[in-house]
Amino acid sequence: MTVKTLYEKVWQSHVVKDYDDGTSLLYIDRHLVQEISSPQAFSGLTAQNRQLVRPAAHIAVADHAVPTRNRNMPLAEGLASRLVGRLIENCEQFGIDYISMTDDRHGIVHVIGPELGFTLPGATLVCGDSHTSTHGAFGTISFGIGASECECVFATQTLRQRKQKTMRVTLNGALQPGVSVKDIILALIARIGTNGGVGYAIEYTGPAMATLSMEARMTLCNMSIEAGSRVGMVAPDETTFAYLEGRPLSPEGEAWDAAVAHWRDLGSDPDAVFDAEVELDVSGLAPHVSWGTNPGETSPVSDRVPDPATETDSAKRAKIERSLAYMDLKPGMPLEDIAIDHVFIGSCTNGRLEDMRSAAEVIKGRRIAPTVTAIAVPGSAGVRLQAEAEGLDRVFTDAGFEWRGSGCSMCVAVNDDRLKPGERCASTSNRNFEGRQGQGGRTHLMSPAMAAAAAIAGHLIDVRKLGSSN
Numbered sequence: 001m002t003v004k005t006l007y008e009k010v011w012q013s014h015v016v017k018d019y020d021d022g023t024s025l026l027y028i029d030r031h032l033v034q035e036i037s038s039p040q041a042f043s044g045l046t047a048q049n050r051q052l053v054r055p056a057a058h059i060a061v062a063d064h065a066v067p068t069r070n071r072n073m074p075l076a077e078g079l080a081s082r083l084v085g086r087l088i089e090n091c092e093q094f095g096i097d098y099i100s101m102t103d104d105r106h107g108i109v110h111v112i113g114p115e116l117g118f119t120l121p122g123a124t125l126v127c128g129d130s131h132t133s134t135h136g137a138f139g140t141i142s143f144g145i146g147a148s149e150c151e152c153v154f155a156t157q158t159l160r161q162r163k164q165k166t167m168r169v170t171l172n173g174a175l176q177p178g179v180s181v182k183d184i185i186l187a188l189i190a191r192i193g194t195n196g197g198v199g200y201a202i203e204y205t206g207p208a209m210a211t212l213s214m215e216a217r218m219t220l221c222n223m224s225i226e227a228g229s230r231v232g233m234v235a236p237d238e239t240t241f242a243y244l245e246g247r248p249l250s251p252e253g254e255a256w257d258a259a260v261a262h263w264r265d266l267g268s269d270p271d272a273v274f275d276a277e278v279e280l281d282v283s284g285l286a287p288h289v290s291w292g293t294n295p296g297e298t299s300p301v302s303d304r305v306p307d308p309a310t311e312t313d314s315a316k317r318a319k320i321e322r323s324l325a326y327m328d329l330k331p332g333m334p335l336e337d338i339a340i341d342h343v344f345i346g347s348c349t350n351g352r353l354e355d356m357r358s359a360a361e362v363i364k365g366r367r368i369a370p371t372v373t374a375i376a377v378p379g380s381a382g383v384r385l386q387a388e389a390e391g392l393d394r395v396f397t398d399a400g401f402e403w404r405g406s407g408c409s410m411c412v413a414v415n416d417d418r419l420k421p422g423e424r425c426a427s428t429s430n431r432n433f434e435g436r437q438g439q440g441g442r443t444h445l446m447s448p449a450m451a452a453a454a455a456i457a458g459h460l461i462d463v464r465k466l467g468s469s470n
């Protein structure tokens with residue numbers, strides 16, 4: 001028996017057929033469906049008069065376009081009502097479980113998959129959404145697919161794919177207080193670049209990794225795609241099993257015991273060889289913020305805005321110049337001098353309970369700066385309800401935040417939550433592309449604690465400088 005990595009084990013157990021060109025037909029266990037990427041796939045099925053081979057393998061939810069306010073009101077005519085209406089019709093026609101906006105299971109696809117126990121170790125899971133890498137935190141091969149691939153999964157429950165190379169990212173040391181997994185992934189992307197992971201399935205491992213909660217692991221795997229990697233994975237361990245036990249769709253009784261026994265064997269063999277190795281010591285890591293227009297344009301918050309004049313590579317220099325022009329930043333200014341207008345705490349990267357807790361801890365007993373508008377948007381109704389049970393909603397609203405209903409919201413500005421041209425936002429989301437949070441809007445990516453600190457200070461600031469509020 002040859003030694004294998006986690007990725008190779010899960011891959012091999014799903015191969016239906018290997019082709020001569022190096023691709024394989026993979027069995028796909030599960031498929032999450034959202035309103036933006038599915039209409040074309042459903043139309044394709046209808047046009048060819050095809051049915052789903054396994055309707056129970058799919059769950060649908062509208063997360064991108066739905067409003068985060070007034071959720072009990074009918075949707076006003078517009079994009080959201082068209083997209084949601086179409087998804088409901090399609091789910092009825094094809095027999096898919098549709099989770100409505102007012103359902104307690106509602107949320108961003110990548111938040112509810114794990115919450116429901118739909119995401120399981122050793123499985124293959126796809127979604128027409130690039131942040132499907134999130135689910136790899138469970139030792140799942142999960143990746144984003146295009147509309148025609150969604151159609152293929154609906155009709156055949158298989159996909160023809162090329163196996164990725166493997167990259168091991170070893171996280172050494174231990175995080176200091178005030179520093180979080182978001183800082184790890186931002187630092188990693190700054191180091192390897194937004195193309196550094198292209199063609200690789202990343203496995204995160206190492207002493208710092210082992211101590212991370214499932215929610216933190218999801219944040220890590222979520223942003224693998226921002227390093228160019230479609231797949232990010234973590235080997236299942238006791239933390240994974242404890243998270244999944246008792247979830248609505250998790251196996252039960254003897255099936256649970258058998259599943260755990262299988263999942264324990266999924267970890268990479270000790271002698272397994274990876275195509276690429278990256279090591280990161282997280283001990284001295286400072287909180288990071290992005291200053292540019294891709295997630296790799298990120299620095300420790302104590303740094304200054306880079307000066308393009310010091311960059312010798314002309315293409316890189318031009319990119320920095322363009323980023324600074326769009327972001328309206330001056331070379332050499334301290335990052336902490338950047339004043340912000342908005343704060344967004346949410347998204348499939350950092351809209352989970354621990355994120356809400358960590359932001360609430362910073363703002364408790366404080367008020368947001370008078371120049372700032374701030375929203376906290378739980379990634380799911382489950383997160384919202386649990387946060388409310390802990391009184392976190394009051395912590396946010398007492399500080400001047402708005403507390404909203406679940407969805408993608410200001411991460412992508414497909415609904416009404418968006419920046420106006422020229423506005424600047426401290427955001428816990430994953431993408432800072434031009435116009436991402438609204439046309440002409442400017443995004444600085446950071447952790448929930450750092451975004452909370454920015455809300456209080458009115459500008460970017462190292463959360464560790466704020467000290468304790470009470």
Ligand SMILES: CC(C)[C@H](C(=O)O)[C@@H](O)C(=O)O
Nearest residue numbers: 036037064128129130131412
């Ligand atoms: C709308 C969707 C297809 C898109 C994605 O693929 O990721 C969105 O979720 C995003 O984050 O940009």
Ligand code: SF4
Nearest residue numbers: 131347348408411412
């Ligand atoms: S929260 Fe943002 S990144 Fe995640 S699925 Fe929604 S739009 Fe995409």
